Amino acid sequence: MAVELVGGALLSAFLQVTFEKLASAGIVDYFRGRKLNEMLLKKLNITLLTINAVVDDAELMQIKNQPVKVWLDAVKDAVLEAEDLMDEIDIEVTRCKLEAESQTRSTTSKVWNFFSPSSSSFDKEIELKMQEVLDNLEYLASKKDILDLKKSSGFGVGSSSHVSKILPSTSLPVDSIIYGRDIEKEVIFNWMTSDTNIHNNQLSIVSIVGMGGMGKTTLAKHLYNDPKIEVIFDVKAWISVSQEFNVFKLTRSILEGIIGSTDDSRDLNMVQERLKEKLSGKRFLLVLDDIWNENHMQWEALQTPFNYGAQGSKILVTTRSLKVVSIIQTNKEIRLKQLENEHCWQLFSKHAFQDENPQIDPDSKKIAKMIMEKCQGLPLALKTIGSLLYTKSSFVEWESILASEIWELSEDECNIIPALMLSYHHLPSPLKRCFAYCALFPKNYVFEKDIFNSIVVG
Numbered sequence: 035m036a037v038e039l040v041g042g043a044l045l046s047a048f049l050q051v052t053f054e055k056l057a058s059a060g061i062v063d064y065f066r067g068r069k070l071n072e073m074l075l076k077k078l079n080i081t082l083l084t085i086n087a088v089v090d091d092a093e094l095m096q097i098k099n100q101p102v103k104v105w106l107d108a109v110k111d112a113v114l115e116a117e118d119l120m121d122e123i124d125i126e127v128t129r130c131k132l133e134a135e136s137q138t139r140s141t142t143s144k145v146w147n148f149f150s151p152s153s154s155s156f157d158k159e160i161e162l163k164m165q166e167v168l169d170n171l172e173y174l175a176s177k178k179d180i181l182d183l184k185k186s187s188g189f190g191v192g193s194s195s196h197v198s199k200i201l202p203s204t205s206l207p208v209d210s211i212i213y214g215r216d217i218e219k220e221v222i223f224n225w226m227t228s229d230t231n232i233h234n235n236q237l238s239i240v241s242i243v244g245m246g247g248m249g250k251t252t253l254a255k256h257l258y259n260d261p262k263i264e265v266i267f268d269v270k271a272w273i274s275v276s277q278e279f280n281v282f283k284l285t286r287s288i289l290e291g292i293i294g295s296t297d298d299s300r301d302l303n304m305v306q307e308r309l310k311e312k313l314s315g316k317r318f319l320l321v322l323d324d325i326w327n328e329n330h331m332q333w334e335a336l337q338t339p340f341n342y343g344a345q346g347s348k349i350l351v352t353t354r355s356l357k358v359v360s361i362i363q364t365n366k367e368i369r370l371k372q373l374e375n376e377h378c379w380q381l382f383s384k385h386a387f388q389d390e391n392p393q394i395d396p397d398s399k400k401i402a403k404m405i406m407e408k409c410q411g412l413p414l415a416l417k418t419i420g421s422l423l424y425t426k427s428s429f430v431e432w433e434s435i436l437a438s439e440i441w442e443l444s445e446d447e448c449n450i451i452p453a454l455m456l457s458y459h460h461l462p463s464p465l466k467r468c469f470a471y472c473a474l475f476p477k478n479y480v481f482e483k484d485i486f487n488s489i490v491v492g
């Protein structure tokens with residue numbers, strides 16, 4: 035989902051990088067030192083500012099308006115060219131500095147001036163290319179009125195003062211409170227604790243089904259971590275399956291989850307034997323979260339070792355697909371529905387006001403409820419939009435969110451649930467950039483801390 039969205043919406047993130055580079059000491063000193071036309075830098079900055087003022091609107095309009103999309107793509111290319119050019123200058127400056135350093139080391143008497151006019155052909159070329167990029171961007175900027183692009187309302191892009199507020203309210207690994215799933219929880223809990231057998235070689239499987247963001251993983255986690263469950267099972271393991279369904283890797287992950295350390299099996303047979311040994315005669319609980327695989331043979335291959343467990347062993351599966359449910363032949367199917375109004379309000383308020391029963395004035399409550407209703411009972415949307423509102427303190431900003439055209443988009447048009455697209459649209463540029471980079475990795479990709487840090491810092 036995200037890659038298409040990000041592909042189109044990345045410009046505001048790129049622009050920030052370009053502004054920073056343009057203002058960097060290296061670029062300015064290079065132009066000054068080589069006596070190039072500094073006006074080019076100033077004009078480029080102003081042209082980029084002009085584009086930046088309407089980019090928010092353009093990112094929104096592009097979904098429905100093809101000419102705006104074409105314009106946005108052209109601007110993106112031009113901005114990338116400008117960035118490339120500045121990288122070239124950076125490389126040249128570094129090269130000169132290194133040369134200067136080695137010179138001063140070998141001849142202490144001679145002081146090397148790295149801005150000496152030694153590479154005039156390079157400089158001329160840079161100046162020429164810069165002029166071309168500028169002409170191109172000025173041309174594109176001049177078309178903003180014809181395309182009817184409006185200036186941004188001043189929040190969303192660039193409102194980085196809100197960054198620190200956004201993060202804490204959305205980064206809880208497991209929400210301690212789960213709203214409105216009492217019945218489902220009880221049904222699954224009873225099934226988990228029942229002594230039903232693996233009769234006729236039939237595994238005891240329950241599936242939680244529902245669209246993305248409906249709370250399948252959350253419900254499964256609450257059950258899995260329930261202390262009452264702990265005493266019932268001899269072993270338990272949680273596997274995050276996601277799109278890739280590799281029987282060998284999954285079997286090894288299950289085994290590793292059970293033994294609590296890494297396993298060095300080289301092939302499927304070896305790992306299945308080991309898992310069979312660990313499960314034999316044990317009452318186990320296995321959670322396979324987010325299965326997408328619709329291939330029956332692969333599922334059969336995965337489940338062979340499960341048949342060796344003791345009576346009362348259970349497998350809990352979560353999936354978005356009813357086809358998956360039919361393929362794995364579950365004994366029980368729990369379809370997660372949208373949350374009821376009362377629970378929507380609690381979840382929404384918890385994130386929007388940090389209080390599930392907020393004491394707010396009637397006008398604010400009315401508009402908050404209208405925004406809440408747009409989330410259509412989807413927990414992920416309620417949480418995300420609630421967190422977005424928490425960062426917007428003025429009534430005008432709330433009204434502007436309510437009035438956003440994004441709500442009206444169908445999923446086909448924006449490739450993502452409108453509520454989530456809206457929250458992306460309102461992210462400050464640095465976070466948009468992080469999100470954009472992260473979207474390039476496969477779903478459920480586990481980041482090394484250092485890699486993630488370098489994405490965030492970069």
Ligand SMILES: Nc1ncnc2c1ncn2[C@@H]1O[C@H](COP(=O)(O)OP(=O)(O)O)[C@@H](O)[C@H]1O
Nearest residue numbers: 209211212213246247248249250251252413414
């Ligand atoms: N019933 C609920 N009460 C509170 N928060 C919920 C509830 N269901 C889901 N959430 C929150 O919504 C987000 C999405 O839920 P998740 O379980 O990941 O959805 P799914 O697995 O169906 O895609 C999570 O951040 C979770 O904390």
Ligand SMILES: [Mg+2]
Nearest residue numbers: 250251252324
């Ligand atoms: Mg999930």
